Amino acid sequence: MVNEKWLEKIPADGPFYLFQGCFINHNYPGIEAATRFILDKLGVRYFVSEDQSCCGLPEFSTLANPLMLTCLVGRNMDVVKEYAPYILTPCNGCYSAFHTSFTLMKDPEVAARTEEILGKLGRKYSPVKVIHFADFVYKRLEDIVVKTVKILGGLKMAAHYGCHYFVFEEEGLDSRENPSFAEKIIEKLGGEPVNYTAKDECCGFGMIQQVVHKNMAYAITEEKINSILDAGAEAVLVICPYCLNVLDKNQKVLRDIELIEKAIPVIHISQLVALVLGADPDRMGFEMHSVDVKPFLDRVEARKVEFKGWSSAEVAASPK
């Protein structure tokens, strides 16, 4: 169930600070291009700056240093304040970095030390509202549908939300128990959402497991992909570049050792929305995907206005 209260609080018009996640900026520029394309199409103002740094989550999840997360998040939020009142990010990692830091700051010792360190830089820790790009798309869905020039011709799509989208303390747009907003986006854009058993499970990345215990990561991706294939999906929709990377790249390995029957294209929500809004498929950065996205692109059709014959009223009104 979509949380209406959360939806109300999402600013529809920005202006946003578009947070430059390392993974998108350096590995999946297609997501950045698509995000900027959508914001321009909707006439939403956004800012970027080279004064920001990494979000800090990789440092917390690897070397478990809480101060690295709170200090980097605190500094980034202070930088953002000079530009815009809200942060917009198409990455679950960056999104959860901010929310994790809010939790860690409840520890008085961590909070005091963070304030002390940021004080040395002449900065202070003051929270900024962070909006996930998927939330923004859902908020502006009606406007997007009006502006679409293409449509998913009944393409069967499975949505994968990714673990770090769900913020426990403050709920978020949807709960982890059977979330549904991405399915509504697929439906509105002309696709057919499919439900599958492993929907709320991890992609296999496991923060460090893709590096430390690879066999565990592959086993979880295998479960996930097989569940998606069993449900008859033709493409996977993700809202996080890390999930995109793991689901996409791991399929290549799983396919080589024949643990999955076929490979399935994985698409980020920004790429999907930009495509139906008329963006050039050559400029969506699909070069970086390892599974061929052509079967998906073939199903994105030009939107035709359906003609169902004249209605009886129109026939009666037409000159004889």
Next chain:
Amino acid sequence: MDRVSVLLANKWKWSLLDEAKRWGVQRIEECLSCGACVGSCPAARTSSYNFRKIIRDVMLGNEEKVLSSREIWYCFYCFYCTSKCPSMVEIPYFIMRLRRMAMERGYGGGILRVLALTSSNLLKHGVSVLPSDYDKMNPTGAEEAMVKLRKKLGLPPVMKVSEKALGELKTIFEETGFEGEVGKLLSGKGYFKEVSEKY
């Protein structure tokens, strides 16, 4: 602490639990031992990881056993357990805390050395992932290829964190002790013991 807690702490060695209970993790004693966490856990399906065993050893104060083992490094940090837990115990934060405590006691060698490689990117460039981490076949030309691709997509070149920001980051790295940790890990000297495979 009150008198009863002190006596219990001495008897049951609850100091480990108290030390582990930080970073917003408050509800750890409310574990009902119901097993919903293990039943939903991706790590439990693919390894010997069993959070109920870990929590029992923490309660009993088996410090060396918990902190020296590989068990605490299996968590996927996916929070599936928390969403299933009737007591809403934030297990992944708790595991992160245990990992931190393991590091502080000099455990986690091999695993941490691999993880520190990403951190060295942050120390130098202010970002954690570089094009060369992705394009392993072409590490030297990776950035150039990425700049070319970004140009094709109509984007500015890859983000370079400004000198001013790097200066501020340098202070953060020193103050948080992060620079020292990464340095020790990458030096190759035996500051950290290897994890124990037995549990």
